Amino acid sequence: MLDLAIIGGGPAGLAAGLYATRGGIKNVVMFEKGMPGGQITSSSEMENYPGVPQVVDGITFMAPWTEQCTRFGLKIEMENAVRVEKVGSHFVVHFEGGKSVEAKAVIVATGSKPKRAGVKGEDEYFGRGVSTCATCDGFFYKGKEVAVLGGGDTALEEAQYLANICSKVYLIHRRDEFRAAPSTVERAKKCDKIEFVLNAVVDEILGDASGVTGVKVSLKDGSSRQINVPGIFTFVGLNVQNGVLKDDAGNSICELTPGGNVKVNHKMQTSLPGLFAAGDLREDSPKQVVCAASDGAIAALSVIDYLREHA
Incomplete structure (x- = not known):
């Protein structure tokens, strides 16, 4: 039986693994379905992490985390956890394919993923001109015009990243003010x-057999506009990845907010003893890497206390 299972390999999960193993927990495994790093690896720039003055992309920023966080004994397994259940005093983590492991405590740090904008044509052309990752797909539009949909930090940062590659970027936002930092x-x-392109709503993403050819936009004054571009990048928020906390009947094993985030206290404890949540998954998360790392460290230190109390 594991002393601690960590589900999720972003900044919160990695920091939890570092603090748990360095704090003396011996049998700790982090489960991540792909390479560790999390949502930030899709970002084109990181400039606000304390102690890292140079501006780097998300992949470069996260590269040394795995090495550091495994130094004290954290093990990483590429497994897709699908469900956590509590059986008696311990937990069972179930994985895709039928495998399961038992653990005395669990930290869930599964984060979030980009929302779909819900625009006509988005699903049809996703991957054929519709993208949620400028770092991944921006190169395909070198020297071309593209559109960006959104008004938060990610949308504006990615628009600037694309401006370094593309000939022009149309930034489409439904308001004339932004949620992004000034x-x-x-x-x-x-x-x-x-x-x-402000006070504007994308009505439809246009395309043909080759992919996206443009977007139709409705403006606040009642007029419409067609912007001819071969690609659109959508940054309209995140979906909470809380599926692992649902039982077979679809009920949550711990208390959630109406928006699906996990309710935690200041120690990252959920309403279910022995289950902890950290990072973008938990309620009121600022969705910043430094905060996710802090959450992971706090959760790990809380697990140390929990295991000591339940030895």
Whole structure:
């Protein structure tokens, strides 16, 4: 039986593994269905992590985390956890394919993934001109015009990233104000390759057999506009990855908010003893890497206390 199972390999999960093993927990395994790193690996720039003054992309930023976090004995297994259940005083983590493991405590740090915009044509052309990752797909539009949909930090940051590759970026936002940090907005406004299309709603993503050919936009004044581009990048928020916390009947094994985030206290404890949540999964998460790492460390230290109390 594991002393601790960590589900999720982003900043929260990796930090939890580091603090748990360095804190003396011997049998700790982190389960991640792909390579560790998390959502931040899709970001084109990281500039606000304390102690890292240089601006780097998300993949470069996360590269040393795995090495550091495994130094004290954390094991990483590429398994897709699908369900956690509590059986008596311990937990059973079930994986895709039927495998399962038992653990005395569990930290869930499964994070979130980009939402779909719900625009006509989005599903049809996803992967054929519709993308949620500028770092992954921006190169395909080198020297071409593209559109970006969204008004948060990610949308504006990725628009700036694309402006370094593309000939022009149309930034489409349904309001004339942004959720992004003022400094991010100011930098985007100074970029002469970015055209702001504000108070606008994308009605449809247009395309043909070869992929996206443009987007139809409705403006606040009642007029419409067609923007001819071969690609659109959508950044309209995140979906909470809480499926692992649902039982066979679809009921949550711990208390969730109406939005699906996990309710935790300041120790990252959920309503189910021995189960902890960290990072973007938990309620009121600021969705910043430094905060996710902090959550993971707090959760791990709380697990140390929990295991000591239940030895």
